[in-house]
Amino acid sequence: MSSDEHPSETRAPETDSAGVAPRADEQATPVASCSPNVVLEAKNVTKRYILDEVEVDALRGVDLEVCRSEMLAIMGPSGSGKSTLMHIVGLLDHPTTGIVTVDGEDVSDMEPNALAAVRNKRIGFVFQSFNLLARTTAQANVELPLIYAGVSGSERARRAREALERVGLGNRVGHMPNQLSGGQQQRVAIARALVTEPSIVLADEPTGNLDSRSGVEVMQILQDLNEQGITVVLVTHDARVARHAQRVVHIRDGSIVLNEYVEDRIRASSEVSVLDETARTGHDIDSLSVNTRGHQ
Numbered sequence: 001m002s003s004d005e006h007p008s009e010t011r012a013p014e015t016d017s018a019g020v021a022p023r024a025d026e027q028a029t030p031v032a033s034c035s036p037n038v039v040l041e042a043k044n045v046t047k048r049y050i051l052d053e054v055e056v057d058a059l060r061g062v063d064l065e066v067c068r069s070e071m072l073a074i075m076g077p078s079g080s081g082k083s084t085l086m087h088i089v090g091l092l093d094h095p096t097t098g099i100v101t102v103d104g105e106d107v108s109d110m111e112p113n114a115l116a117a118v119r120n121k122r123i124g125f126v127f128q129s130f131n132l133l134a135r136t137t138a139q140a141n142v143e144l145p146l147i148y149a150g151v152s153g154s155e156r157a158r159r160a161r162e163a164l165e166r167v168g169l170g171n172r173v174g175h176m177p178n179q180l181s182g183g184q185q186q187r188v189a190i191a192r193a194l195v196t197e198p199s200i201v202l203a204d205e206p207t208g209n210l211d212s213r214s215g216v217e218v219m220q221i222l223q224d225l226n227e228q229g230i231t232v233v234l235v236t237h238d239a240r241v242a243r244h245a246q247r248v249v250h251i252r253d254g255s256i257v258l259n260e261y262v263e264d265r266i267r268a269s270s271e272v273s274v275l276d277e278t279a280r281t282g283h284d285i286d287s288l289s290v291n292t293r294g295h296q
Helices: 082-089 114-121 137-146 153-166 182-194 211-225 269-282
Strands: 038-051 055-066 069-074 097-102 123-125 198-204 231-236 246-252 256-259 265-266 294-296
Touching: 038 082, 038 231, 055 082, 055 231, 055 256, 069 082, 082 153, 082 198, 114 246, 114 265, 123 182, 123 294, 137 153, 137 182, 137 265, 182 198, 198 211, 211 231, 211 269, 265 269
Parallel strands: 069 231, 069 246, 123 198, 198 231
Antiparallel strands: 038 055, 038 097, 246 256, 265 294
């Protein structure tokens, strides 16, 4: 399936006239399954925390399929459960109830070591705060997952340099994080996610700490990776960022309330061209007649 193909043409219902999406139990038309091309799946997943003796339901019976080689955005406000859902499908946390599968394999009750092995082999993570070691070079930061995987030093160095080249930082391998801009630090984090050659990349608010230009460049990298066949799941509260994906799942109060395909997808490469032209001419970005959206 190419990066611009829909896994299905069936859509969930749109928002109502007030712009409010219906709750999950109000939806009349389910989204069709992309089986057998499901790479990650949550089935009736709940997550309950106890905070100060108060039970908090972060997820309430969530069903979600992530299709192989798609770019999916999970969007919702703060506290909606979107990051909790990403942590569960990313095998960083266990559901309270329900089933999580990776390539059809039930991993819900796996022992921690077995779960870590699946996670480290198949999934790469990118976080809003970069999570780089401050006194460690870009190359050494990228090598870290390979150390845990038992890869030899020479092979670690080769693969880390290749990953940094892939995100445009081949000339920054020896720089410390404080010698890099925010956008460059996020590129290092993306390279670290890629160095284990995962088939899935999960990105939690990857543009949240970046300026507009750096954010667009990070989205271009994620779209490029998706076009190379990597499944990308993006968590965001920003509707414009979400529209870089092929499909958007809206979550509210721990439930999926809308699951829709993006009909007018934003292409980050065109946004970069707009920004370059703006810098060259000094014209306001809105005055440029450059299409930043890709046909679906």
